Amino acid sequence: MSTPSGAGDPGQTADRSTPLARTTPSGHSDLAELGRSEAALRAFLHGLPAVDQVGAEQRAAMLGTRSIKTTAKAWALDLAIRMVDLTTLEGADTPGKVRALCNKALRPDPADPTCPAVAAVCVYPAMVGVAAEVLAEAGRGVTGSGGVHVASVATAFPSGQAPLDVKIADTRAAIAAGADEIDMVINRGAFLAGRYLEVYDEIVAVKQACLETDPGRPAHLKVILETGELVTYDNVRRASWLAMLAGADFIKTSTGKVPVAATPPVTLVMLEAVRDFRAATGRQVGVKPAGGIRTAKDAIKYLVMVNETVGEDWLHPDWFRFGASSLLNDLLMQRTKLRTGVYSGPDYFSLD
Amino acid sequence: MTAFEYAPAPESRSVVEIKSSYGLFIGGEFVEPTDGAMFKSINPATEEVLAEVAEAGPADVDRAVRAARTAYEKVWGPMPGRERAKYLFRIARIIQERSRELAVLESLDNGKPIRESRDVDLPLVAAHFFYYAGWADKLAYAGFGPPGRPGAEPRPLGVAGQVIPWNFPLLMLAWKIAPALATGNTVVLKPAETTPLSALVFAEICQQADLPPGVVNIVTGAGATGRALVEHGDVDKVAFTGSTEVGRQIARSVAGTRKKLTLELGGKAANIVFDDAPIDQAVEGIVNGIFFNQGHVCCAGSRLLVQESVYEPVLEALKRRMTRLRVGDPLDKNTDIGAINSASQLERIRTLSAIGAQEGAEPWSPPCQLPDRGFWFAPTIFTGVSQAHRIAREEIFGPVLSVLTFRTPAEAVEKANNTPYGLSAGIWTDKGSRILWMADRLRAGVVWANTFNKFDPTSPFGGYKESGYGREGGRHGLEAYLDV
Numbered sequence: 001m002s003t004p005s006g007a008g009d010p011g012q013t014a015d016r017s018t019p020l021a022r023t024t025p026s027g028h029s030d031l032a033e034l035g036r037s038e039a040a041l042r043a044f045l046h047g048l049p050a051v052d053q054v055g056a057e058q059r060a061a062m063l064g065t066r067s068i069k070t071t072a073k074a075w076a077l078d079l080a081i082r083m084v085d086l087t088t089l090e091g092a093d094t095p096g097k098v099r100a101l102c103n104k105a106l107r108p109d110p111a112d113p114t115c116p117a118v119a120a121v122c123v124y125p126a127m128v129g130v131a132a133e134v135l136a137e138a139g140r141g142v143t144g145s146g147g148v149h150v151a152s153v154a155t156a157f158p159s160g161q162a163p164l165d166v167k168i169a170d171t172r173a174a175i176a177a178g179a180d181e182i183d184m185v186i187n188r189g190a191f192l193a194g195r196y197l198e199v200y201d202e203i204v205a206v207k208q209a210c211l212e213t214d215p216g217r218p219a220h221l222k223v224i225l226e227t228g229e230l231v232t233y234d235n236v237r238r239a240s241w242l243a244m245l246a247g248a249d250f251i252k253t254s255t256g257k258v259p260v261a262a263t264p265p266v267t268l269v270m271l272e273a274v275r276d277f278r279a280a281t282g283r284q285v286g287v288k289p290a291g292g293i294r295t296a297k298d299a300i301k302y303l304v305m306v307n308e309t310v311g312e313d314w315l316h317p318d319w320f321r322f323g324a325s326s327l328l329n330d331l332l333m334q335r336t337k338l339r340t341g342v343y344s345g346p347d348y349f350s351l352d
Numbered sequence: 353m354t355a356f357e358y359a360p361a362p363e364s365r366s367v368v369e370i371k372s373s374y375g376l377f378i379g380g381e382f383v384e385p386t387d388g389a390m391f392k393s394i395n396p397a398t399e400e401v402l403a404e405v406a407e408a409g410p411a412d413v414d415r416a417v418r419a420a421r422t423a424y425e426k427v428w429g430p431m432p433g434r435e436r437a438k439y440l441f442r443i444a445r446i447i448q449e450r451s452r453e454l455a456v457l458e459s460l461d462n463g464k465p466i467r468e469s470r471d472v473d474l475p476l477v478a479a480h481f482f483y484y485a486g487w488a489d490k491l492a493y494a495g496f497g498p499p500g501r502p503g504a505e506p507r508p509l510g511v512a513g514q515v516i517p518w519n520f521p522l523l524m525l526a527w528k529i530a531p532a533l534a535t536g537n538t539v540v541l542k543p544a545e546t547t548p549l550s551a552l553v554f555a556e557i558c559q560q561a562d563l564p565p566g567v568v569n570i571v572t573g574a575g576a577t578g579r580a581l582v583e584h585g586d587v588d589k590v591a592f593t594g595s596t597e598v599g600r601q602i603a604r605s606v607a608g609t610r611k612k613l614t615l616e617l618g619g620k621a622a623n624i625v626f627d628d629a630p631i632d633q634a635v636e637g638i639v640n641g642i643f644f645n646q647g648h649v650c651c652a653g654s655r656l657l658v659q660e661s662v663y664e665p666v667l668e669a670l671k672r673r674m675t676r677l678r679v680g681d682p683l684d685k686n687t688d689i690g691a692i693n694s695a696s697q698l699e700r701i702r703t704l705s706a707i708g709a710q711e712g713a714e715p716w717s718p719p720c721q722l723p724d725r726g727f728w729f730a731p732t733i734f735t736g737v738s739q740a741h742r743i744a745r746e747e748i749f750g751p752v753l754s755v756l757t758f759r760t761p762a763e764a765v766e767k768a769n770n771t772p773y774g775l776s777a778g779i780w781t782d783k784g785s786r787i788l789w790m791a792d793r794l795r796a797g798v799v800w801a802n803t804f805n806k807f808d809p810t811s812p813f814g815g816y817k818e819s820g821y822g823r824e825g826g827r828h829g830l831e832a833y834l835d836v
Contacts, residue, residue, distance in 0.1 A: 049630060049632070052630035054633075054802070054803065055630060056632070059632075059633070059636050065685070066685075067685035069361045072358050075356065303356065312355040315355050
C-alpha cells in the first residue's frame, strides 16, 4: 500500500479518539479540568468532530422546506411569540422608547387578550432600570414565573474590546439595576488569535458576577458568539463548546451589529452542540439566534430545526429564544390572519 | 404524540389530470395497441387504480421502431444540431413549466415523497434536457468525431431502444432520451410497467413541443414488451437501466448483433465513515444514502462501513436521526419516506430482511406507524452484519441498511470492493488526502466525498463490474449514442 507523496500519511488511521467517543460518563471530570490548561482546552476544541459546510447548509435548507400549516402553525406562532427577546439596542434609546417596548412586551396584541407575552426585553445596561420598573409595575415581576424577563447586554457590547474589569463592572451594574439575564459578548479577537483560555476565563468571570449578585438571585448568562465574525462552522462549534464549558446558560449567535447575523446553518451547528453537551454532561443549555429573523415564516423554520435537531425539550422559552424586534409584529399579523382568516395590515399593530 | 405535531400538508392532486386510459405513443400520436391488451397502473400508497395503460405486443413494437426509423432517416438524422437543440430546449422549458404537475404525478404513480419529486427529480429532469440541448450543435468538439478529421461531426447510431426502471421514472427517461436526441438518434422507450404515467405525459409534452412525429415513441408494457424492443432487428442501440439479472439476459440477446449496448445495473454501495468524519453531516449522508427514494436507488449506500473507533457514537446518532424520519403519505410535503413501489418489491425487501435476521444480524427500526393500505416498509438498519451475510452482498433495493465496521483505510477499501457490484461509494473524512487515496482504490463508477446521492447532468454516471457498462451524463454520455 503506497501513500501519495506530500499528502501526509492518509493511509494511516488517525489515532485520536473523537470527542463524541469521549462524551461518555467517564468524560465528565475531564471536561471540568479543561479550563486549567490552554493546551488541554485547545486539544479538546480542535478534537471536536468537524462540520462539513455543504452538508450543514443542505440540512438546514431541507428543514426549511417543512410545511407547517393550520393547527401546527397556530401552536408554533404562539410559541414563537413567547420566545421573543424584544430588543432595542440603539444609541438613540430613551426611557420613553424603552417603556413603550416593555408595554409591547407585556401585551403584544392589545386587541387580543389570549396573545401571550414575550420572553424578555433586551436593552443596554443604562436602560435596565427603566425596563425593570415598567415590568415590575405591571405586576409581573422579573422573578415571577411567566413574567417578562429583563435582559441586558453587557461586557462592552457589541465589540467586547474592553478590559476585563470594565466588562465585569458593566455586568454588575446591569444586574444591580434589575437585569436578570445578561447577554455577554465573547472576546472574538482572543478567540481568533487562538487564546481560548482567555476567552474561557472571561466567561467564567462574568458568570461569577452573575452568580454573586446582591439579592442572591443569579442572573441567567447568555453568551454571544458573534458567529458572523467567527465565519466558519468549525469555529462556531468550538466557540459553542467553549462557552458551555465556561458556564453559559444560553449560547447566542449574534449582536445584530455586524453584517452577518443569525443564519439557519449556524443555529443548526449550535443546536447540535447543546445536544451533544447535554449528552456529555447532563446539563441543558439554551440557544438564541439573534438578528436578521424578521418573518414568522423564518421563525417557524427555526422551530422546526429545534424540533428535529434537539427535540421538544428545547421547545420552550427557557431553552430557545429569538433576539428580534420587527419579528414580533409579523408573528402577530400571521396569528391574527390564522384566527380571522384575513390579513389586517401593519397599521393594526403597534410600532414600538 | 410530540409537542410539535406537524398538521397534514398535502400537495394538491388537482394540478394533474390523469386520463382513465392511455394508448401507445407512436409516430407522434397516441394509438391503440394491436391486440387491445391493457394493464393497470396503481398508486402504491393506496392501491387505487390510477389509469389503464396499453400493453404493447411485438407488432406494436415493430410499428414504433419503424416510425423511429422513418423519423431518423427523413427528419431527425439530417437535421442540423442547432435545430435539434431548439426542440430540446423547448422540451426542457415545458418540463419546468409543468414541473408541479409532473412531480405530483410521479409521486402518485411511484410512491416517492413529493418533497423528493419536487426538489430532486423534476429539477434534474429539466437540467438534463437543458444540458444535452447545449451539446446538440457542439458535437464536433466533444472528442468523438472521426479520427484524423478535426471539426467533423460524429454520426448518430440510428434507432435507440431504451428500457427504464420504476425508481426514477421521469429522470431515467431524461437520462435516456436527452442524449439520444441531442446526438441525432430517434428513440423507442419502454417505461416500467408499474410507473408508465409520467412517460405518457412526457409524450404529450413532445406533442406540445411540436417534436417531429416518430422521434420519440413510448411503448408501455412489461418484460415481454421490453424483450420485443431489445430483440427487434432494426434497433441500432440498446440502453437499459434495471436489475443485473435482466441486464445479463439483454447482453446475451444482443451478443453477436451490430447493436451497441449500455447497461446501468444494480449496486451494493459502501458508505465509508472514518473517525475524523464530520459526524452530523455523515449521519445525514447515511440517511440520504439509504432512505432517499425508499432505498429504491441503484447507487444507494446500502452498506455502511464505520470505523470501529466511532462505531457507537455514529450508530447512536443514526438511530436518533432515524426516529425523526416521517414515513407516510407521499403527497404530504413533510413526508421523508413514501411507499414501496409495488407488492412484489415489498415482498423482496421482506424476504431479504427475514434472511438477514435468520443469519444472525440484528434489525432495528424506529417506532413508526405505517398506513393500513398500500405497500410500506419501515426504515431499517441491520447491525452485526458481516461480509458473508446475504444482506451485505445482495441488492435489497429498499430502505434497509447493513452496518459493518472496519479498522484501517486499507480494510475499508478491501471491504468496499468485495462485491460483484461497483456502481458507487461514499467517503466521509475531514482529510482531503485520504479522500483522494480512497477514491483511487475504490472500484466504483461514482465516488462521493462527504456527500451522497448527488446527481448532476454534467457528471458521468455508470458502473464497474456487474453494475454495468457505459456512462450516462456529461460529455461521456454522448459516446453511447455516437458511432465512434
